[in-house]
Amino acid sequence: MKLAEMSKEELSSFKAECEKEYADYKAKGMKLDMSRGKPSTAQLDLAMPMFDVFTNAASMLTVDGIDCRNYGCLTGIHDAKILFGDLLGVKEEELIIGGNSSLAMMYDTVARAMTHGVYESDKPWGKYDKIKFLCPVPGYDRHFAICEHFGIEMIPIPMSKTGPDMDMIEKLVSEDETIKGIWCVPLYSNPDGISYSDETVRRFANLSPKADDFRIFWDNAYCVHHLTDKPDKILNILDECKKTGKEDMVFIFASTSKISFSGAGIAIMAGSVSNMNHITKLMGIQCISYDKINQLRHVKYFKNVDGIMAHMAKHKEIIAPKFDLVLDMLNKDIKELDVLEWNHPNGGYFISVNTLEGCAKRVVELCKEAGVVLTSAGATFPYGKDPADRNIRIAPTFPPLEELEAAMKIFCVSVKLASAEKLLA
């Protein structure tokens, strides 16, 4: 029965039952963390053979004879450029292989733009009184944190099933020279798990921004992170931009943080040769070279894109059952009440749910009091403010299945309790 259709008496009795169930869980004093999109220990174990790839000093040379143990090779080793170029569908000269964090590459890219501008900027972004970024919502809190850090005003753009609202984006960027960028997670978006349709990608490649130095920050974080045998596919944004002659408009990012190791993966950046050359020149002031040994370790272990795909199939075996469990529990325990909406992602790291209006914070609070830490309500919106207080990001990958089940029981009862409170208020 739908909660909204219950009589006041039925609702009160429902609430009392929920309170009892909640109190029982709370009494157990559990401590579970579903706050961040972290791989589980079992996933990390998969890549352990990566530490056996070096047998001697000779094994630490690149194909072109560079000793990965010494200085040099700022934009990454040839071997890694071939592997990740194949993965992203870009050429070697369109790539920069970075350190262990694509977040750092994105931050550094914005930081450089603030102090020096991007390729063909008239002036550094920091020299404007105010600049703005478009932020599809819900979105990734760390993208938004970079904007807030640099005082970049964020304009929320609603997401649909095919990507962000392109009408709104086209209109805004064509009118306002101070809009300098947009954050996109085009495949299995964080947190919705939405993949951009071909039309969406083509409309991105066709944007005519008023600002010559507008950039699409294309964070392809989940490029091989599929949960089904029929994975989503997106168009290659750089190829599409080349067709429209706007290949300087996009910066692509990816990493192996959720392929190999979250603390010790490889970050990658791609874009037009002009963009890459411009960035390389500035980046050379910051760094002599990134960790080439770790780059070569990845190449020797994965060998090629097929190797990465085979590895990710093993990840899927571990995490798909966790997503299934969460969706099953929501279906069985909550669906008929009609108080929660959620997505069924084909990949990525999250299940995004929307509560009744004004309930998300309360659900997160109830979970926390019962020992389950979720991502803060509002975190998926700029400035941490979800105007409808509805969105919660569930990150099911880290806990073992049994812990996830225990956590989801608490989550479900918290949703029911918060919804009943809301409807009775």
Added chain:
Amino acid sequence: MKLAEMSKEELSSFKAECEKEYADYKAKGMKLDMSRGKPSTAQLDLAMPMFDVFTNAASMLTVDGIDCRNYGCLTGIHDAKILFGDLLGVKEEELIIGGNSSLAMMYDTVARAMTHGVYESDKPWGKYDKIKFLCPVPGYDRHFAICEHFGIEMIPIPMSKTGPDMDMIEKLVSEDETIKGIWCVPLYSNPDGISYSDETVRRFANLSPKADDFRIFWDNAYCVHHLTDKPDKILNILDECKKTGKEDMVFIFASTSKISFSGAGIAIMAGSVSNMNHITKLMGIQCISYDKINQLRHVKYFKNVDGIMAHMAKHKEIIAPKFDLVLDMLNKDIKELDVLEWNHPNGGYFISVNTLEGCAKRVVELCKEAGVVLTSAGATFPYGKDPADRNIRIAPTFPPLEELEAAMKIFCVSVKLASAEKLLA
């Protein structure tokens, strides 16, 4: 015989002999690189057992049970803080363990200061019309490049045998609020190999800058890079600053780039708790965590400071003979001509030489034409401009001994030839 005391005929005949010798070398078509302070292959080989420290997943946990393979631990693992805290003589909470590059930590520190200021700045450094850094000369070209990149005006400060000219520094910083920093390589300075006297360090700790947010960038790059059994010692700048109540005035940097691997070492930053907390907060926007696996790899291999010192003794065995060779050749081949001055460093990576005025560029050019690449003349000065055109940085560590000898023969004849040309002009 001193070259300056030769008659014109003697000098012409000397020059003709040098030209002949130079032409002979040039005809050999050698290709040798002494341009950067890179460890040799033999040095890199020393740390190869570092790749055998992980036996299984359990071996990748920190002492406090953190899985180094996953996200988290922004300021570094406890294990690494103990090791490097002991090495630098600072407490755990006074340390941040970074990625593979101390240059990147220095760059990032300046970059953050430009956009956000340092702890207790009234405003970001970038909000001033102009700010300035003091630059002891000759110095490290990459320090100067950071300043140039951010438009920070550089004021050269002459070096003496005890460190930079402290009278000049004290006067300048006390008078000018826009002087925000100074670059120091306090032990075995780059390129002179000079170590700061106790008085110099104490005078640094006693500085009374007009700018409240003035910072000493204390790049202790060669903290364990001794070439003799009686190594130089410097006072602990953070301790000295605590005595004067000015512990917020210094940022300390170090790395294992020339201890373990130049491309894949560990960078370290240290300073007051207030400074470290301020930086940690801002750094959290840029990065989730640095490579903790590599941090733990270093700790498991070196174990403690004694382990590092024992390892560095093996480095000394390899590189001290190279320094001796260079100094011997200069002594035997050039000294009596009185056209070149040089230092006898007790550690570090360079031998700094001064030619007759106006000859450094010519020497570098002659070497290059004969196949020996040296650091560009002028590189050791702000904006690449050595006003007297005298200083050349010799980096003897990278080539094997026999190649170094061949390169130094070309260097010596180039010095002689350039000096003769100068005196005949």
